[in-house]
């Protein structure tokens with residue numbers, strides 16, 4: 001009898017918390033958010049529709065469709081999504097009063113890193129320490145590390161593709177998975193820039209590496225599988241906000257898909273721990289190496305930054321994560337776009353050939369960094385297929401603020417997806433057309449404030465210069481050395497959106513260009 005009473009009480013508590021209370025809040029509408037059209041039936045009452053869209057992996061595409069009709073959409077009980085690119089300044093610009101919303105807190109570990117810290121002062125402190133590590137000047141010092149990875153990738157491609165002039169681009173033996181190789185390239189490059197040892201994936205031809213638990217036990221894992229599993233699980237569940245911690249706890253206990261995803265995802269934390277411990281031992285022995293880790297530990301004048309171990313792990317984790325993932329997607333996508341648009345590829349190749357020697361394998365950054373058409377191709381691909389397309393959520397200040405000339409109440413989540421912003425036809429006419437020319441000259445400069453692939457303002461990407469260094473050198477060098485073609489020209493590039501866009505394999509045929 002007591003059992004039935006307890007079950008009844010628990011059921012009515014759940015009903016009240018999950019259904020009754022949200023409906024009451026919806027109708028009381030203290031913030032006046034009901035005036036905004038909802039993304040779907042129930043989106044004003046619960047975050048579940050947004051979670052479902054996220055789990056489908058097509059969230060930004062769906063929002064882009066909906067925003068064609070509505071500049072502002074209610075995507076959750078306390079959450080607004082914007083579709084008019086003029087809102088960028090209000091939400092993300094340097095003078096915005098908005099801060100990162102609670103999602104970042106939920107995804108942070110024991111210590112905040114530069115990307116998930118919310119508090120403005122704490123962010124400034126971290127950004128000051130890290131800006132010397134990410135500074136443009138360091139790019140010159142680190143260029144040789146990237147060039148080394150380009151050479152390693154070309155060595156692998158040379159072995160895999162036919163060297164005879166007559167060989168055809170139809171030979172199956174010449175097929176490589178461009179998606180995987182671009183990722184091996186970025187993972188090796190960022191580990192070398194950051195920690196002074198490449199992971200060796202370009203030489204191995206796979207991404208198997210050591211993951212170490214806190215007690216020192218080690219095992220072999222796939223870097224990409226671990227990272228993507230972790231982000232996939234987070235990207236489905238985090239939009240439940242207040243329920244997130246409980247959902248993670250329960251999904252780890254019950255035999256759900258998320259149990260597997262989280263457990264595989266832990267392998268990534270172990271990769272970071274292994275790399276940090278290895279590098280820390282070198283540092284403690286007094287070895288001064290030229291890498292990001294050194295800049296993290298000491299200011300330029302040699303004074304120590306006194307970061308706790310947890311904060312070092314957090315910063316190296318975001319560097320290995322953000323530093324490898326999005327750039328690989330960018331390199332994958334631009335190659336796909338070039339192969340789909342042979343006229344663009346031909347024009348780009350002429351531009352690169354004009355500055356590179358015939359037999360140059362890895363083209364020096366200095367030669368290609370200012371090529372306007374190359375940069376236009378990269379930016380057009382980053383516009384049409386931004387690697388980080390999700391609505392980066394920001395919270396309005398407690399007193400509220402104006403967005404698009406309309407007052408939005410305090411502590412409301414506001415956001416805009418770069419995928420959506422880059423399809424605003426008032427800024428980017430024919431938004432679905434891949435047209436690098438739009439970025440050239442004065443007209444191209446006018447587009448920059450609406451280009452938010454790297455976000456904008458004080459929370460904009462600190463690694464974009466490293467990313468352009470990698471994208472520019474690899475694309476210029478590869479198209480200069482090889483003829484390439486899509487192995488399945490009719491197949492669209494499959495992509496699943498978690499927090500990043502995650503394209504599937506991209507089989508590409510490679511052949512040394514005639515006469516080499």
Ligand code: HEM
Pocket residue numbers: 114115116127190318319322323324326327330386387388392452453454455458459460461462463464466467
């Ligand atoms: C094409 C490549 C890249 C894209 C599309 C990209 C995109 C972004 C975006 C959209 C943000 C804002 C995130 C938010 O507000 O939640 C961001 C921040 C950040 N990115 Fe990148 N990123 C790229 C490459 C890199 C690289 C190579 C690194 C490191 C080497 C890096 C490190 C970071 C860090 C540390 C932040 C946080 C900055 C802050 O809040 O002060 N990113 N990035």
